[in-house]
Amino acid sequence: MTRVVEVAPERYAAWRERFDTANPDGPQRVVGVSRLQARHLAVVLVRRGGYAVAHVDGTALVAHKVGTRHVQSRTAAGGWSQQRFARRRGNQADELVRAVVEHTLRVVPDGIPEALVVGGDRALVREVLADPRLAWLRTLPRREFHDIGDPRRAVLDDVVRRAVAVQVTIDDGPAT
Numbered sequence: 001m002t003r004v005v006e007v008a009p010e011r012y013a014a015w016r017e018r019f020d021t022a023n024p025d026g027p028q029r030v031v032g033v034s035r036l037q038a039r040h041l042a043v044v045l046v047r048r049g050g051y052a053v054a055h056v057d058g059t060a061l062v063a064h065k066v067g068t069r070h071v072q073s074r075t076a077a078g079g080w081s082q083q084r085f086a087r088r089r090g091n092q093a094d095e096l097v098r099a100v101v102e103h104t105l106r107v108v109p110d111g112i113p114e115a116l117v118v119g120g121d122r123a124l125v126r127e128v129l130a131d132p133r134l135a136w137l138r139t140l141p142r143r144e145f146h147d148i149g150d151p152r153r154a155v156l157d158d159v160v161r162r163a164v165a166v167q168v169t170i171d172d173g174p175a176t
Helices: 009-022 079-107 122-129 132-138 153-164
Strands: 002-007 029-034 040-047 050-057 060-068 115-120 142-145 166-171
Touching: 002 009, 009 166, 040 079, 040 122, 040 153, 050 079, 050 153, 060 079, 060 153, 079 122, 079 132, 115 122, 115 153, 122 132, 142 153
Parallel strands: 040 115, 115 142
Antiparallel strands: 002 166, 029 166, 040 050, 050 060
């Protein structure tokens, strides 16, 4: 069984030394190490309850926008009402995507970020990045965090911390 551990870059060397000392012959072993080699990041987090967009230099937020947009949840109503609510949800989601695209264009300077960090609802993130004006972001190296809560400032800070962390894949050995 494998798992991924996130280690702050400044702590990685000491962490790795302790890990190797504690596991000279297994059963745990490091099978992969991944770093996002970029100083400037573009961050786009979208969920049906809100969004966060940021330009990050190192670990500092240069510019950011965090906001909420209501997208109605599914309903148990049937027939005509169900269709009407589905259209309303679709319209609200489209408005959320438009808002996130506009904030991304305003907050994230074209050509400066060297990597992209995305998170939240996969379908909404895809819709945001499908906008032709953001085509340059789609070609950047990417880290994805879809296991986040509604994007608020604390969630944005946590995603930035996780994005710059060294991701270490550990094989825990045979299951007992």
